[in-house]
Every structure is written in structure tokens, then in C-alpha cells.
Amino acid sequence: MTTRPAGGMRLAVVGKGGVGKSVVAATLARTLARRGHRVLALDSDTLPGLSISLGAQVPDDVPLNAAAERNEKGRWRLIKGVGPVRAVQRYATDAPDGVRLLQIGKHDRRGLEPNRASHNAFYQLIHRLDDAPSLEDWVILGDLPAGPRQMAFDWAPYAQQFLLVVEPTWQSMLTARRITRITTAMREDAQLSLVVNKVAADGDADRVQEFLGVPLIATVPADESVRRAERAGVALLDLAPDAPAVRAIERLADELDVRNMDRI
Ligand SMILES: Nc1ncnc2c1ncn2[C@@H]1O[C@H](COP(=O)(O)OP(=O)(O)OP(=O)(O)O)[C@@H](O)[C@H]1O
Numbered sequence: 001m002t003t004r005p006a007g008g009m010r011l012a013v014v015g016k017g018g019v020g021k022s023v024v025a026a027t028l029a030r031t032l033a034r035r036g037h038r039v040l041a042l043d044s045d046t047l048p049g050l051s052i053s054l055g056a057q058v059p060d061d062v063p064l065n066a067a068a069e070r071n072e073k074g075r076w077r078l079i080k081g082v083g084p085v086r087a088v089q090r091y092a093t094d095a096p097d098g099v100r101l102l103q104i105g106k107h108d109r110r111g112l113e114p115n116r117a118s119h120n121a122f123y124q125l126i127h128r129l130d131d132a133p134s135l136e137d138w139v140i141l142g143d144l145p146a147g148p149r150q151m152a153f154d155w156a157p158y159a160q161q162f163l164l165v166v167e168p169t170w171q172s173m174l175t176a177r178r179i180t181r182i183t184t185a186m187r188e189d190a191q192l193s194l195v196v197n198k199v200a201a202d203g204d205a206d207r208v209q210e211f212l213g214v215p216l217i218a219t220v221p222a223d224e225s226v227r228r229a230e231r232a233g234v235a236l237l238d239l240a241p242d243a244p245a246v247r248a249i250e251r252l253a254d255e256l257d258v259r260n261m262d263r264i
């Protein structure tokens with residue numbers, strides 16, 4: 001029997017488009033799961049990303065579409081008997097290393113319409129995750145879509161720690177500054193930590209950290225393996241388990257575990 005690390009974590013990964021949120025979220029989710037954490041990965045992006053980075057097979061039909069229905073006034077509600085625990089059991093899918101993946105549902109040619117039920121179910125469920133005592137010791141890790149918009153609409157109510165992924169470029173830093181302001185304004189209690197990704201030169205991480213004034217938790221090097229994994233459509237952890245970027249994300253997991261032990 002494996003001993004499970006005590007205490008849950010509530011994390012959301014945020015940042016500008018293309019900075020590496022999904023790669024960081026997926027690799028972190030699997031690393032924490034390998035260490036014995038129960039991990040629920042939440043994908044609230046309507047574009048594909050997290051599932052590919054996890055190396056997860058996802059069904060064509062979005063499971064969560066079965067979780068919501070309209071009431072007599074036409075408003076969406078969760079179907080009877082479905083709360084957060086049942087939803088994780090029934091509508092989350094298996095990803096490698098035991099991660100469970102709950103997806104909002106992707107846009108397809110038909111746009112948003114076919115997945116309206118799943119979007120509503122997802123939104124309602126993420127607002128109820130804290131009601132479930134049996135999920136208390138889980139790691140809940142959300143990969144939010146690019147930019148500040150979802151933050152502003154409260155798409156990570158469960159999160160206690162926000163991992164702000166930033167590339168050492170001006171555009172990424174400016175977007176990160178907006179996200180920092182919105183997050184701090186909306187969630188006074190939340191802890192924001194900086195992950196500088198695609199670091200290529202000395203001083204990159206310091207420059208970003210000084211500009212944003214957010215405490216640095218990890219630096220991840222620019223790593224050709226990440227791009228190779230993406231081109232091959234496989235998870236970084238499966239293609240190059242010893243890659244420098246993987247090692248850096250493992251150190252991020254170490255740091256989160258240490259913080260978590262200090263907290264409990
Ligand atoms: N450390 C890294 N080294 C090299 N390339 C990287 C690194 N991290 C991410 N990338 C590359 O950056 C691109 C974006 O990565 P990813 O999809 O994880 O970003 P994202 O922030 O989730 O994007 P989106 O906002 O579109 O969801 C990909 O091409 C990926 O291969």
C-alpha cells in the first residue's frame with residue numbers, strides 16, 4: 001500500500017496564451033500523482049491543450065453533457081444526485097499516472113452550442129468543490145485559458161494558489177501584470193506565485209520577477225524536448241522523462257509539497 005501525502009492543494013495555472021500553461025499544468029499534475037497525491041485536473045479551456053499535454057485519451061462525446069439539464073424556467077442545473085464527488089466518479093476520465101481529468105468540453109465545427117450543458121455543469125461543479133469533504137485531501141489543479149478573462153469571471157473559485165506562468169517577453173509580462181492585478185483584486189486570500197518558463201538566458205527570471213513583484217516559485221528552461229513532444233502529440237513526461245523542463249517541474253512539485261507540509 002502506498003502512503004498518500006497528507007493534505008490537499010488547490011491550484012490554478014494562469015498566464016498569457018502560449019506561455020506553457022498546459023505543459024506545466026499537465027506535467028505537474030502527473031508528477032504529483034506519481035508521488036501518491038490524488039489529482040483532479042480541471043480543463044476549463046474550450047481549445048485542446050491539457051489533455052494532449054497529459055497524454056490522455058478523451059472521448060469524442062463530452063461526458064459532462066450528461067450532468068446538466070434545463071429547469072422549467074430554462075435555466076441550467078445539475079441533474080439530481082450529481083454533486084462534485086459523483087461528478088468526479090462519473091464524468092471525469094482517466095489520464096496517465098492516475099490523474100482524473102474533468103473537461104469543460106471543446107469547441108468543434110458547431111461552436112459552443114453542443115456543449116452548453118457541459119459548460120454549465122462544469123461552472124456549477126467548480127463552485128461546489130469545497131463542499132465535498134472527500135475531496136479535501138485531493139490536489140485540484142486547473143488549467144485556465146489564456147488571458148485574464150476567466151479570472152475575472154471567477155472560473156477558479158477553488159484555487160488557493162495561482163501559478164502565474166510567464167515567458168521572458170514583454171507581451172507575456174504585460175499580460176501577466178494584468179492577471180496579477182485582477183487576481184489580487186478578486187481573491188485577496190489567494191497566493192500568487194511566479195513560474196518563469198522558456199528561460200534561455202541568465203537574468204531572464206530575475207527580470208520577470210522584478211517587473212511583476214510576484215514571488216518566484218520555479219524557473220523552467222526553454223527545452224527542445226517540449227517542442228518535440230508537442231510535434232509528436234505526446235506528453236512530455238512520456239517522450240523525455242529526464243528532460244531539463246521535466247526536472248524543473250519536479251522541483252516545482254517539491255516546493256509545493258514543502259509548502260503544503262508547512263501549512264498542515
Ligand atoms: N519550456 C519550454 N521550452 C520550449 N517550448 C515550450 C516550453 N513550454 C512550452 N513550450 C511550447 O510553447 C507552446 C505553448 O505551450 P502550451 O500549449 O503549454 O501553452 P499554453 O499557455 O497552455 O497555451 P494556450 O494559451 O494556447 O492554452 C507549445 O508549442 C510548447 O511546445
Ligand SMILES: [Mg+2]
Pocket residue numbers: 021022023045048049050143
Ligand atoms: Mg493551454
